[in-house]
Amino acid sequence: MKKFFGLVGMAVLGGALTLGGYKLLFNETVVVNNKTAGTTSIVQTNYTPTFNKKSTAVAAAAIDFTLAAEQTVHSVVHVKNTTIRTQTNPLDIFFGNGNGQRKFEQVGTGSGVIISSDGYIVTNNHVIDNANDIQITLNNQKKFKAELIGTDANNDIALLKIDADMELPFTPFANSDNIKIGEWVLAVGNPYNLTSTVTAGIVSAKGRDLEGNRNIESFIQTDAAVNPGNSGGALVNTRGELVGINTAISSKTGSFIGYSFAVPSNIAKKIVDDLLEFGVVQEAILGIAIDTDYTEEGVKVGKVFYEEGKKMELKEGDIIKSINNVKISKFSELKGQLTSKRPGDNINVTIDRDGDLLTKNIVLTKKVKQIIAKTFGWQLKDLTPKEKKKRNVIKGVKIEYTADKRNDLSGYIITKINGEEVDNAEKAAQLIDNLSNSNYRNNLIELISLTGDKERFRF
Structure with a gap:
């Protein structure tokens, strides 16, 4: 037993001597830094985490x-138009008993929005367009014959009226x-x-102009699914107010592929x-031409057309x-x-004039028919x-x-075109365009310059 305790004692003493020697020889503290790369969080795109009950309730209300x-x-409503068309078959003239003409019905469908309880x-x-008969079907499947009140082809808007002998549900206009x-x-x-198809999306852009369509130049662009038959239907906000009339889609297939376009409600209204009120659309203008070479933010005034006796607040270069x-x-x-304003309306126009921001109150004037010689982009006017x-x-x-x-x-005056005196702007524009489209390439326009000199222009 004595021998056993002696061995244990020697072992303890040896361990103590070893630890003491290590402390004497290696007195510095050794620090090991363990660096690990930061982990990347991967979240599925179709999953929305719940942060708390309150935020979830707010999010749900926002997208209801x-x-x-x-x-x-x-x-x-569902709009059905029936057009009577005439088709000519030359074989019927020679081999049949008819005159070669056959009438047939062509049916088209679309949508419309009731905007008043009395059926507009x-x-x-x-x-x-060109419909001989227009039939309206309500959501409750009741059918009515519609009267065409008026149209505006430039903005692709038409107004119909039905007599339903009852107050109809309608969608109020919003400020687009x-x-x-x-x-x-x-x-x-x-x-x-x-x-009664409803699709949802967001407003992708405003004031969108479509390439190749120069009549309608201020669409609301959305990604809500719109397909053939949606034309004339409603684009509404989450309060159920009318913000646009669905009109067009961007597509290579004829079906929806991502973008749709609506006429803003302010223009439609x-x-x-x-x-x-008038039976025709009243077009309002500022009385200016635009500098098409300007590519920065804003619209640059290229020319101001002064009306006799009227002070013009805008200047070229504004x-x-x-x-x-x-x-x-x-x-x-x-x-x-x-387009959403009338002649005679007052508007406040803020302009940048040589670096200074100015606000001008301008009374809009009525648009007069513009006569354009398209060959050269000349706007012509009777003297x-x-x-x-x-x-x-x-x-x-x-x-x-x-x-x-x-x-x-x-400011130049056209006096003759190929030796023929001209005194009518519309005829002059037509003559210039006709000559340009002909094979003859030695046409001559005689002009008088701003200084009174006679000049010649060949094309």
Whole structure:
């Protein structure tokens, strides 16, 4: 036993001596840094984590479309138009007993929006164009014959009326200027004759102009699914208010592939009001031409057309920044604002003039028919007796504006075209375009310059 305890004692003493020697020889503290790479969090794109009950309730309320759908679906109608067309078959003339003509019905369908309880309906002009008969089917399947009140082909809007002998559900207009990019909207219509169809999306862009379509230049662009048959249907906000009339889609297949376009409600409402009050659309203008070479933000004034006896607040070179506090970044946005106004309306135009921001109150004037010689982009105008006396000419047509600033002939007087005297702007424009389209390439226009010199222009 003594031997056992002796061995244990020697072991303990040896361990103590070893530890003491280590402390004496290696007195520094050794630190080991253990570095690990940060982990990457992977989240599935179709999964939304719940942070807390309150935030979840707010998110759910923000994307609840049931109220808007319920308020809209009964005011969106199915529009059926029937057109009688004539087809000519030459074989019938020689081998049949007829005159070679055969009449047949062509049926088209689309959508419309009831905008008043007494039965006024807005749709697209292309939905009812050339229709001999228009039939409206409500969401409850009741059918009515519609009367065409008026159309505006330029903005693709038509106004119909039905007599239902009862108050109808309708969708109120919203101010489309207030809608924001990224805001949720619903498209309600009848695609492929599937009645009462509701789709959702967001506003992708505002003031959108479509390439190749120069008549309508201020669309609301959305990614709500719109297909053939949706034309004339409602685009509404989450409160069920009308912000646009669905009109077009961007597609290579004829079906929806991502983008749809709607005429803003402010434009549609103004057209409806004009058709009801005047029977035709009243177009308002600023009285300016645009500098198309300007590519920065805003719209640059290229030329100002002065009316006799009227002070013009705008000047050449001004850059239009906003109208009635609505930002103007490009021409389509300016066009949209003007289309929603009437001649005689007062608007506040904020401009950048040589670096200074100024706000001008301007009374819009009525658009007069513009006569354009498309070959050169010349805007032509009949000379007044006063202008003829001032320029010392008996006959002539004034070049009011030229699109090509490198060959600016604004103010020049056209006196002859290929030796023929001209005194009518419309005929002069037609003659120039006809000659340009002919094979003859030695045409001559005689002009009088701003200094009174006679000049010649060959084309």
